[in-house]
Amino acid sequence: MNLNDIYTELILEQSRNKRNRRHLDNPDFVELGHNPSCGDEITLEVKVDAQNIVDASYTGVGCAISQASTSIMIDTIKGLDADKAHELAVKFIAMVKGEIDDPDELDELDDAVAFESIKNLPARVKCAVLPWYTLKEMIEKDISTQSFES
Amino acid sequence: MLTKTQIETIRKDFPYLAATSYVYFDNGATTQKPEAVIDSIADYYQHSNGNPHRGAHHFAIAATDAYEGARARVAEFLNAPEAESCVFVRNATEGLNLIAYSWALEHLTEGDEILISIMEHHSNFVTWQYVAEKTGAVLKILRLDEHMQITDEELASKLTPNTKLFSITAASNVVGTMPDVKAMIEKVKRVCGAVCIVDGAQYVPHHAVDVQDIGCDFFVFSGHKMVSAMGIGVLYGKLELLNTMKPFMYGGEMIEYVYEDHATFAPSPQRFEAGTVNVGGAVSLAKAIDYLNAIGMEEIFEYESALTTYAYDKLKALDYVEVYTTDNARRSPVLSFNIKGAHPHDVASILDSYHIAVRSGHHCTQPLHRALGNNFSCRASLAFYNTFEEVDYFVDKLQEVRRLLGLESQ
Numbered sequence: 001m002n003l004n005d006i007y008t009e010l011i012l013e014q015s016r017n018k019r020n021r022r023h024l025d026n027p028d029f030v031e032l033g034h035n036p037s038c039g040d041e042i043t044l045e046v047k048v049d050a051q052n053i054v055d056a057s058y059t060g061v062g063c064a065i066s067q068a069s070t071s072i073m074i075d076t077i078k079g080l081d082a083d084k085a086h087e088l089a090v091k092f093i094a095m096v097k098g099e100i101d102d103p104d105e106l107d108e109l110d111d112a113v114a115f116e117s118i119k120n121l122p123a124r125v126k127c128a129v130l131p132w133y134t135l136k137e138m139i140e141k142d143i144s145t146q147s148f149e150s
Numbered sequence: 151m152l153t154k155t156q157i158e159t160i161r162k163d164f165p166y167l168a169a170t171s172y173v174y175f176d177n178g179a180t181t182q183k184p185e186a187v188i189d190s191i192a193d194y195y196q197h198s199n200g201n202p203h204r205g206a207h208h209f210a211i212a213a214t215d216a217y218e219g220a221r222a223r224v225a226e227f228l229n230a231p232e233a234e235s236c237v238f239v240r241n242a243t244e245g246l247n248l249i250a251y252s253w254a255l256e257h258l259t260e261g262d263e264i265l266i267s268i269m270e271h272h273s274n275f276v277t278w279q280y281v282a283e284k285t286g287a288v289l290k291i292l293r294l295d296e297h298m299q300i301t302d303e304e305l306a307s308k309l310t311p312n313t314k315l316f317s318i319t320a321a322s323n324v325v326g327t328m329p330d331v332k333a334m335i336e337k338v339k340r341v342c343g344a345v346c347i348v349d350g351a352q353y354v355p356h357h358a359v360d361v362q363d364i365g366c367d368f369f370v371f372s373g374h375k376m377v378s379a380m381g382i383g384v385l386y387g388k389l390e391l392l393n394t395m396k397p398f399m400y401g402g403e404m405i406e407y408v409y410e411d412h413a414t415f416a417p418s419p420q421r422f423e424a425g426t427v428n429v430g431g432a433v434s435l436a437k438a439i440d441y442l443n444a445i446g447m448e449e450i451f452e453y454e455s456a457l458t459t460y461a462y463d464k465l466k467a468l469d470y471v472e473v474y475t476t477d478n479a480r481r482s483p484v485l486s487f488n489i490k491g492a493h494p495h496d497v498a499s500i501l502d503s504y505h506i507a508v509r510s511g512h513h514c515t516q517p518l519h520r521a522l523g524n525n526f527s528c529r530a531s532l533a534f535y536n537t538f539e540e541v542d543y544f545v546d547k548l549q550e551v552r553r554l555l556g557l558e559s560q
Contacts, residue, residue: 003503003554007496012556038495038511039525061525063493064555124499 005117006124007064010072014111015064020074022057029142033060033134035126040066044134051081063127065118070131072111082139088112089136096125152445152453152534160445161535173506173540178323178352178484178513178531180374183434187377190437191430202429203403203420217429220436221419227439228369229360230386237385237392237419238432242351243273245370245385246317248422249347250277252395254315257345260286262314265344267292267300267329268521269322272514274349278317287314294521298325298476305334313344320353324515324529325474325522326458326481328353335365345391351375352482355533356454358447361386373431378438382431385422392418399424450534454483457532461485461541468545470552474522483532486513489548491557494528500551506544 027045034041042060046053056074073092077085092112094100098119106113118128152160161167163184167174174182194216200209202217218233225233239245258264264278268291282289290308292300309316316338321328335346347368350359355376361369368387374380387395397404397415401424406414415421442450458481465473465487474486489497494510501508509529512519519525530544552558 003500007500007554007556009556039516039519040495041525063495065496067493121499123502124495127495 006121008114010111010114011068012064013068014071015068017071020057020071021059021067023059024055024057027057029138031134031138031141033130033137035062035066035130038063038126040127040130042066042070042131042134044070044131044138046138048082051083053077053080053082053085058131062130063124065115065124065127066130069112069115069128072114073131073135076110076112077135082142086136086139089132089139092132093129093136095119096128151456152449154537157453157535157537161537163441164535167535171505173536173544175530175532175536175540175544176507176509177355177533177536178375178482178529179509180380181355181377181533182535183377183379184438184441186441187379187434187437191379191434194430194433198433199429201426213429216433217427220429220432223436223439224384224432227359227443228384228386229362231362232389234418235386235389235392237387237422238427239370239383239385239422240381240428241372241374241383242349242370243277243372243383245368245383246273246277246347246349248385248398249368249370249387250281252398252422253345253391254278254281255284256396258285258287258314261312262287263290263310263312264288264315264317265290265292265308265313265338266317267319268294269298269325269327269515269518270317270319271323271349271351272516274317274319274347275515275517278315281315288312291517292318294325294327297478298322298327298474299478300327300329300334302337305337309338309341311342313338313342315347316344317347317349319349319351321350321356321482321484322476322515322518323352323482323484323531324486324513324518324527325476326484326486327476327478328357328480328482331366332364339365352484355442356447356482357451367391373435373438376438377441379431379434382428382435384435387418389418392421395421397421397424401425403427445534453534454532455479455481457536457538457541458483458485460538461530461532461545464541464545468548470557471548474524474527485530485532486527487530488524488527489551489557492551492555494526496555497528497548497551500554501544501547504543504547504550506547508544 024045029046031044040062045057047055058070096118115128164182166182198212198216200213202214221233224236345367348366350371354371372383404424472488498510
C-alpha cells in the first residue's frame with residue numbers, strides 16, 4: 001500500500017503535537033497502555049465530571065502512529081460521557097480490523113477515521129489501537145466499580 | 151574474498167531471494183533457506199521417515215541413521231569430542247533453559263553468583279533472573295564501555311570466588327560485539343572454576359566454532375539463524391557434566407529402566423531428548439552445515455565483515471542517524487541505529503514499502519536498550535547473500551524515510 005495514506009499530514013502533525021502530551025492536575029483515572037513486543041508505552045490520564053470526560057492527556061513513548069492515534073483519540077473523546085467513549089473505542093477497534101463496511105457508521109469517529117487504512121498494514125494495527133484499548137480498559141475497569149461517577 | 155559473481159551464484163540457491171525483489175536485512179531474526187536445505191526436509195520425509203531408535207524395521211533404521219548422522223555432523227561442526235555431547239533441542243533458548251533447570255537449579259544456592267552481561271538476549275537474561283530468584287543466588291551483570299566492549303577490568307571487578315555460573319553471548323544481536331569468550335572463560339576458570347556457557351545463536355552463522363578451544367562447558371545455538379529449518383537447535387555440553395545432570399523432560403526414549411516406583415535414565419543425548427524428536431529439522435541442520443562449509447566459514451566471516459564495515463561507515467556518515475553497533479571492526483554483521491526524531495516502527499514500515507526488511511523494536515534486549523538510553527532501535531542484520539548494492543539502496547532510502555515522516559526540514 002501507499003504509505004502516504006498512513007503518514008498523512010494530520011497524523012504526522014498529531015504525532016508531534018504537544019497539546020495533549022502533558023500531565024493533568026489530579027487526574028481521576030490513569031491507565032497504562034503497553035505493547036510489550038515493541039516497547040510502545042502510553043499513560044492515559046482522564047478527568048471526569050458526572051460521567052463526562054472533561055479533560056484527557058497522555059505521556060509516553062511510541063511510534064508516530066501510536067502517538068498520533070492517542071492524540072486524536074483525546075481530541076475525539078473530550079466532552080463525551082464514558083458510555084459514548086467506550087462505544088467509540090469499540091467502533092475504532094472494529095474499523096481498523098476492517099469489520100465496518102458502512103462508511104457512515106464511522107462519521108462519529110471524527111479525525112480518528114484517518115486510521116482506517118491501517119487495516120491494510122497489519123503490522124501496525126496494534127500501534128493504532130493501543131490508546132483505544134487503554135481507554136476501553138480504563139472505562140470497563142472503572143464502570144465495574146462505578147468509580148467513573150466520582 | 152567471495153566475489154560478486156560468487157555471491158550472485160549463492161543468491162540463486164535461495165528461492166525466496168530469487169523470487170522477490172526484497173532486500174532481506176533481518177538475518178539476525180532468521181535467515182532465508184537455500185533450496186538444498188528445503189529439499190533435504192522433503193527428501194527425509196519421502197525416503198527415510200520413521201520413528202528413530204524405536205523399531206527394528208527399515209523405516210526406523212533409516213530415520214535413526216538420518217538423525218544420528220545429523221548429530222555426528224553437528225559434533226564435527228562444533229569440534230565436539232563426541233557426538234553424545236550434542237543434544238538436539240528446539241532452539242538456543244531451550245538449550246539455555248535446559249541448563250537452568252537441569253544444572254543451575256540443582257547446584258546453585260544462596261550466596262552463589264551468576265555472571266552475565268548487559269548485552270544478553272532475554273533468553274540468556276530472564277532465565278538466570280529466574281534461577282537467581284529460585285535459588286537465592288545473586289545475578290551480576292557485566293557492563294559495556296563506550297566501544298560496546300567488556301573490558302578486562304570490568305570482568306575482574308565482577309568475578310569472585312562465589313561466581314558459580316558464567317553465561318555470555320559470543321556475538322550480540324544488537325551491538326554486534328564479539329567478546330573474546332575464550333580469554334574470558336580462561337579467566338573465569340582460573341578465578342573460580344564456574345560453569346561457563348556460551349550463547350552462540352548469533353555467532354555460529356558467521357564464524358567457525360571450536361567448543362574445545364573455547365573451553366566452555368556448554369554452548370547453545372539455533373539452526374534457523376544459520377539457513378536450516380526452525381525448531382531445531384543444539385545444546386553442546388561436556389559429556390561428564392551432561393551425564394550427571396537431571397533430565398529436563400520426562401517420558402519416552404529418555405529412560406533406561408522403568409519400574410513401578412522409580413526409573414533410571416539413559417545417558418546423554420537420549421537423556422535430554424524425551425518424546426519423538428525433530429528428525430526433519432536435524433537433517434536440515436546437517437544440510438545447512440554442509441552448505442555453509444562448502445562456501446567456507448572463514449570466507450563467510452571475511453565477506454560479511456567487509457559488508458558490515460561498508461554499511462557501518464555509510465551510516466556513521468549520516469548526521470541524522472545514531473549508530474549503536476560497536477566501532478570494533480571484529481563484529482557480527484549487525485547494524486543497529488535510530489533515525490533521530492523517528493520511531494523505529496515507522497522507519498521499518500516505510501523501509502518495508504521500499505521492499506527492505508529490517509527489524510524494529512527492542513530485539514529481546516530491553517536491559518541493553520535501557521543502557522543505551524533507548525527503548526528501541528532499528529536493526530539491519532546482514533548475511534553472506536547480501537550485497538554492497540543492497541546496502542547502498544538501503545542507505546539511500548533512509549533519506550526517503552525522513553522525507554515521508556516530515557523530518558527533512560527539522
